[in-house]
Every structure is written in C-alpha cells, then in structure tokens.
Amino acid sequence: MVRRIDDIDANILRELQADGRITNVELSRRVGISAPPCLRRVRSLEEEGFIKGYRALLDEKKLGFDLMAFAMVHLVSQAEADLTAFAERVERWPLVRDCWMLSGETDFILLCVAPDLRSFQNFVHELTGAPNVRNVKTALTLRQSKDAAIVPMESPAT
Incomplete structure (x- = not known):
C-alpha cells in the first residue's frame, strides 16, 4: 500500500x-518548516522510494550527440525470458537513452542519441541483428516540443 503524502511532502x-541542488535551509524556507524536520522528511521520502535519486540533466547536443531518434522494436517472441533478455541487452547499448516495454504491436520503444546519422x-x-528481433522501425526527431523531466504534483483530475 502506498503512503499518501501530505501537502508539505x-x-x-x-x-x-x-532544483535538485537546493540547500536544505532554502528548501525548508520555501516549504514553510524548519531545517531539521525538512531534512527528516527528505530522507524519509528517499528511503520510501518517492525520490529515486538525483542527477544532472545534460545537453546532448553540446556533448556532440546531434541526432535523436526513436527505434520501435518488434520481437519474434514475447516470452518473459526473451523480453528480459532484450531489456538486459539494451542496458549495454550506450546510444539508448531511454527504453520502454509497450503493449500492442511494438514490444519496445528506444529513445536513442547519436553523434551523426552514420x-x-x-x-x-x-539492433536488427540482435537475437529475437523481428523488425525495427525508426523515426528521426526534428524538434523537441516539450522536455519536462518532472512528475505533475497537482491532484489528478476526477
């Protein structure tokens, strides 16, 4: 059972x-509580898994990855062992930035970055030569319209 979080959390x-780099003092000021209980709440949210981690968001283009594309992968078999084996293989491909297993016609969608088309x-x-891959469809991105690496914190609409 998932714990309900209160307004302060x-x-x-x-x-x-x-801002993942905010100091505890500034965070406590912004949420309206003192620093010690704020730090306890943050640690509790981390331990309970609400906060999975902290990282820097990098600009892939400034680092030489000018191409971003999606690869839609259809496997020959959807047996659990085959799905797991493919997901483990994806972990070893550095150009794959994100990977989701899907329902429907496509088994996996990969968000990839690369320095160039070649x-x-x-x-x-x-990828097409990997074990159990039936076919791959790709789509090169033209422009990103939204880049929100956040979870909406408003109450879901009913």
Whole structure:
C-alpha cells in the first residue's frame, strides 16, 4: 500500500524537481518548516522510494550527440525470458537513452542519441541483428516540443 503524502511532502517534492541542488535551509524556507524536520522528511521520502535519486540533466547536443531518434522494436517472441533478455541487452547499448516495454504491436520503444546519422545507422544494424528481433522501425526527431523531466504534483483530475 502506498503512503499518501501530505501537502508539505508534496511541496518538498515539487521544489526538489525544480532544483535538485537546493540547500536544505532554502528548501525548508520555501516549504514553510524548519531545517531539521525538512531534512527528516527528505530522507524519509528517499528511503520510501518517492525520490529515486538525483542527477544532472545534460545537453546532448553540446556533448556532440546531434541526432535523436526513436527505434520501435518488434520481437519474434514475447516470452518473459526473451523480453528480459532484450531489456538486459539494451542496458549495454550506450546510444539508448531511454527504453520502454509497450503493449500492442511494438514490444519496445528506444529513445536513442547519436553523434551523426552514420553512427545511428550502425546502431540500427546491430539492433536488427540482435537475437529475437523481428523488425525495427525508426523515426528521426526534428524538434523537441516539450522536455519536462518532472512528475505533475497537482491532484489528478476526477
């Protein structure tokens, strides 16, 4: 059973999503409680898994990854062992930034980055030759319309 979070916890999560490097003193000021209980709440949210971790968000283009694309993968078999084996293989491909297992016609969708088209084509060649892969469809991105690496903290609409 998932614990319901109160308004203070929700505010803490909202502030940490906006700025994961905020100091505890500033965080406590923004959510309206003193620093010691704020730190206890953050640690509790971490221990309970509400906060999975902290990381820097990097600009892939400034790091030389000018191409971003999606690869839709359809496997020959959807047996659990085959799905797990493919997911484990994905972990070893550095160009794959995100991977989701899907229901429906496509088994996995991969968000990939690459320095150029040739590098991405080489990756797709490797991907299509991977065990249990039936086919791969790709789509190169043209422009990103939204980049929100946050979970909405408003109450779900009913």
